[in-house]
Amino acid sequence: MGKNICIILPVLIFLSCTNQPRPMAEPEVEPVDWKLIWQEEFDYTGLPDSEIWSFQTNGNAWGWGNGEDQFYTEGRRENAWVDENTLKITARRENYVENFNYTSARISTRNKADFLYGRIEVRAKLPVGQGIWPAIWMMPSEDYYGSWPDSGEIDIMEYFGHLPGVVHFNTHTELYNHKIGTNKGARFSDDTLHDQFHIYAVEWLPHRLDFYFDNIKVFTFQRESSDSAVWPFDHPFYILLNCAVGGDWQRANGGIDDSIFPQVFEVDYVRVYEGIYAGDHSLVTSSTAGGSITIQPEQEDYSMAQQVELQAVPDQGFRFISWSGDHFGENNQVTITMGRSKEIRASFQPENELIQNGSFEQNLSHWMFWADPSEAKAEITVDQQQCRVDIDKKAQYPWQIQLNYPLSLEDDVNFTLSFRAKAASERSINLAMVQNHDPYKSFWAQEIQLNDQWESYDFAIQINPGDPNLRLEFDMGNHRADVFIDDVSLIINE
Numbered sequence: 001m002g003k004n005i006c007i008i009l010p011v012l013i014f015l016s017c018t019n020q021p022r023p024m025a026e027p028e029v030e031p032v033d034w035k036l037i038w039q040e041e042f043d044y045t046g047l048p049d050s051e052i053w054s055f056q057t058n059g060n061a062w063g064w065g066n067g068e069d070q071f072y073t074e075g076r077r078e079n080a081w082v083d084e085n086t087l088k089i090t091a092r093r094e095n096y097v098e099n100f101n102y103t104s105a106r107i108s109t110r111n112k113a114d115f116l117y118g119r120i121e122v123r124a125k126l127p128v129g130q131g132i133w134p135a136i137w138m139m140p141s142e143d144y145y146g147s148w149p150d151s152g153e154i155d156i157m158e159y160f161g162h163l164p165g166v167v168h169f170n171t172h173t174e175l176y177n178h179k180i181g182t183n184k185g186a187r188f189s190d191d192t193l194h195d196q197f198h199i200y201a202v203e204w205l206p207h208r209l210d211f212y213f214d215n216i217k218v219f220t221f222q223r224e225s226s227d228s229a230v231w232p233f234d235h236p237f238y239i240l241l242n243c244a245v246g247g248d249w250q251r252a253n254g255g256i257d258d259s260i261f262p263q264v265f266e267v268d269y270v271r272v273y274e275g276i277y278a279g280d281h282s283l284v285t286s287s288t289a290g291g292s293i294t295i296q297p298e299q300e301d302y303s304m305a306q307q308v309e310l311q312a313v314p315d316q317g318f319r320f321i322s323w324s325g326d327h328f329g330e331n332n333q334v335t336i337t338m339g340r341s342k343e344i345r346a347s348f349q350p351e352n353e354l355i356q357n358g359s360f361e362q363n364l365s366h367w368m369f370w371a372d373p374s375e376a377k378a379e380i381t382v383d384q385q386q387c388r389v390d391i392d393k394k395a396q397y398p399w400q401i402q403l404n405y406p407l408s409l410e411d412d413v414n415f416t417l418s419f420r421a422k423a424a425s426e427r428s429i430n431l432a433m434v435q436n437h438d439p440y441k442s443f444w445a446q447e448i449q450l451n452d453q454w455e456s457y458d459f460a461i462q463i464n465p466g467d468p469n470l471r472l473e474f475d476m477g478n479h480r481a482d483v484f485i486d487d488v489s490l491i492i493n494e
Contacts, residue, residue: 028205028207028208029277030205030277031205031275031276031277031339031340032276032277032278032304033275033276033305034118034119034273034274034275034276035273035274035276035305035337035339036271036272036273037118037272037273037274037337038113038115038271038272039269039270039271039272040052040053040269040270040271041085041269042082042085042086042087042267042268042269043085044082045082045083046081046082046083047075047077047080047081047082048080048082048087048107049082051112052109052112052113053107053108053109053112054107054108054109054110054111054112055072055073055074055075055080055105055106055107056072056106056107056108056240056242057072057073057074057106057437058436058437058438059072060072060100060438061438063247064244065148065373066244066247066248066249067246067247067248067251068133068244068245068246068247069100069101069102069131069245069246069247069256070091070100070102070103070104070243070244070245070246071096071097071100071102071103071104072103072104072105072106072242073096073103073104073105076103076105078090078092078103079091079092079103079104079105080105080107085268086266086267086268087241087266087267088264088265088266089104089105089107089134089241089242089243089264089265089266089267090104090105090243090262090263090264090265091103091104091127091132091243091244091245091261091262091263091264091265092104092261092262093258093261093262102245102246102256102261104242104243104244104245105242105243106240106241106242106243106244107240107241107242108139108238108239108240108241109238109239109240110139110141110238111141111238111330112238113238113239113272114141114236114237114238114328114329115138115204115236115237115238115239115272116234116235116236116237116326116328117204117205117206117274117275118203118204118272118273118274118275119201119202119203119204119272119273119275120138120156120201120202120204120239120270120271120272121199121200121201121269121270121271121272121273122136122156122157122199122200122201122241122267122269122270122271123197123198123199123200123267123268123269124136124157124197124198124200124265124266124267124268125193125194125195125196125197125198125265125266125268126159126167126193126194126265127159127194127243127263127264127265128161128164128193128194128260128263129161129164129257129260129261129263130161130162130250130254130255130256130257130260131161131162131245131246131250131254131255131256131257131260132159132161132243132244132245132260132263133158133159133160133161133243133244133245133246133247133249133250134157134158134159134242134243134244134265135155135157135158135159135240135241135242135243135244136155136156136157136158136200136239136240136241137153137154137155137156137157137158137239137240138153138154138156138202138237138238138239138240139152139153139154139237139238139240140152140153140232140235140236140237141235141236141237141238141328141365142235142236142362142363142364142365142366142367143364143367143368143369143380144228144232144235144362144363144364144365145174145228145229145232145363145364146174146364146369146379146380146381147368147369147370147371147380148172149172149173149174149177149179150173150174150228150229150232150379151228151232151235151364152171152172152173152232152233152237153170153171153172154171154202154204154209154233154237155168155169155170155171155172155185156169156200156201156202156211157169157200158170159193160249160250160253161250161257161260162250162253162254164193164194165189165190165191165193165194166187166188166189166193167187167188167190167193167200167213168185168186168187169185169186169187169188169202169211169213169218169219170183170184170185170186171184171185171209171221173229173230173231173232174228174229174230174232175229175230176230184221185219186211186218186219188213188216188218190213197266197268198213198214199212199213199214199215200212200213201215203275204233205275206223206234207222207223208220208221208222208223209221209233236328239270241265241267241270242265243263243265274337274339275339275340276304276305276337276339276340277304277339277340278304279304280301280302280303280304281301281302281303281304281306281338281339281340281341281342282300282301282302282341282342283295283299283302283308283338283341283342283343283344284341284342284343284344285310285343285344285345285346286343286344286345286346287312287345287346287347287348288345288346288347288348288349289348290314290315290317290318290348290349290350291312291313291314291315291318291320291346291348292312292313292315292346293310293311293312293313293344293346294310294311294313295308295309295310296308296309302338303338304338304339305337305338305339306337306338307335307336307337307338308335308336308338309333309334309335310323310327310333310334310335310336310344310346311332311333311334312332312333312346312348313332314332314348315348317350317351318348318349318350318351319348319349319350319351320332320346320347320348321347321348321349321356322346322347322356323344323345323346323347324344324345324347324362324365325342325343325344325345326342326343326344327342327344332346350491352491352492352493352494353489353490353491353492354407354409354415354490354491354492355405355472355488355489355490358419358487358488358489358490359385359486359487359488360382360385360386360387360486361385363382364380364382364387366405367387367403367404367405368403368404368405368406368471369389369402369403369404370401370402370404371395371400371401371402371477372395372400372401372477375393375395375396375400375477376391376393376394376395376400376401376477377391377392377393378390378391378392378393378401378477379392380403385486386484386485386486387403387484387485387486388482388483388484389401389403389476389482389483389484389485390482391476391477391479391480391481391482391483392480393480394477394478394479394480395477395478396477396478397475397477397478398429398430398475398476398477398478399430399432399473399475399477400477401475401476401477402473402474402475402476402477403473403474403476403485404434404471404472404473404474405471405472405488406436406469406470406471407436407469407470407471407472407490408468408469408470409463409465409468409470410468411464411465411466412462412464413461413462413463413464413465413492414460414461414462414492414493415460415461415462415490415491415492415493416458416459416460416461416489416490416491416493417431417457417458417459417461417472417488417489417490418456418457418458418459418487418488418489418491419456419457419485419486419487419488419489420454420455420456420457420485420486420487421448421450421454421455421457421483421484421485421486422450422451422452422453422454422455422483422484423450423451423452423479423481423482423483423484424452424481424482424483425451425452425481426449426450426451426452426481427449427450427476427479427481427483428447428448428449428450428478428479429447429448429450429474429475429476429479429483430445430446430447430448430473430474430475430476431444431445431446431447431448431459431472431473431474431475432444432445432446432472432473432475433445433461433463433465433470433471433472433473434470434471434473435465435467435469435470436469436470436471437469443463443464443465443470444461444463446459450481450483454484454486460493472488472490
């Protein structure tokens, strides 16, 4: 059996003088060990564990941005099932829904198991055939620096069916991505990818990403600068497993061979390790208004790999939201491993407030931004804790450029929406409360006029959505003038 490594280098890079990579300020310290902190062994029978995994289906309507041909299903054993100690994601040739000829599954740990740094390791056996596209990858838990690729992507393994026996390892950032011909990644060949299990891993350090095939290092992506356009990998990411069919890249390389189906992407385990660094480590904690943190034991320094218990304690009238910094999640009592010095923040908010990060103190965390790539061109940034949408090309409809916030609401909700906004010049934007999946039914809508001065807006809204999966939208695709938004609040009225 033959093995070879092919490094894919960027083919074209344009950098202005103001965007030149800055030198590293901190030394490149290496971990002395790795400690297992999270694992999914698939040691049960049934659908993927809902405490760990969520099915992702919302991109079916637009092909997930890659022109993909499959329809991802949810909770269907024919496409995702665990038995005999492995997860089996199965791509099938079938007319399950109208306008789709293939089904498969895509699952993620988003908001259930998100990670910042560490070794992420997956043991898997790959499907094979023209048109099949399985992947093990990571995406940012929130669009911290803007929509793809600005907030980054880590591809621990990709296989494209037109290249049997070859796997790909890739990174995507604003400056380094395949859309502009500057992608950085590697290929690795092995004759047994499709009939034996292999280990695919990335070791994610604050200053580089190392990619491995069966513990053979095949590619390193070095942090050249602290500029997020080069290195957005300083925020939590979640894990995805999926098996796509077709897509633009496959279509350009032979299309889909219908005779190969069904094809099974089989996963033995997923494991995450934390890097353990030598020496004593400090723990710095802070919290937003409305609560405090208890620490056991509370010490000035902690020994290497010492266990520490944290509990978030909300004040009366407030609730705990989440941890951020070097630990993240929504459980208010957690045990952390002091593998390195850490800064951890607890966030609280009034019990009747629905919007987290409404003042954009945490960049774009919790918010989603989308611009229809076929119709519009726009970018989103946060400057001085104010959200700004720069529109280079307007679209036909307002919703084709949108800033939105996913919500989960019960029936018969009465609340008050408030925010501040302005525009570079006079223009309108649309507000809406919309069902957060196809057919995107609107339950409330309002058009407002903006000018170049900040104005405050308040709306009393009462809806009965029936479906709890909603989103608040700021739709702005119908005009070229840039839009500024801040201090968004959605208060449930008693």
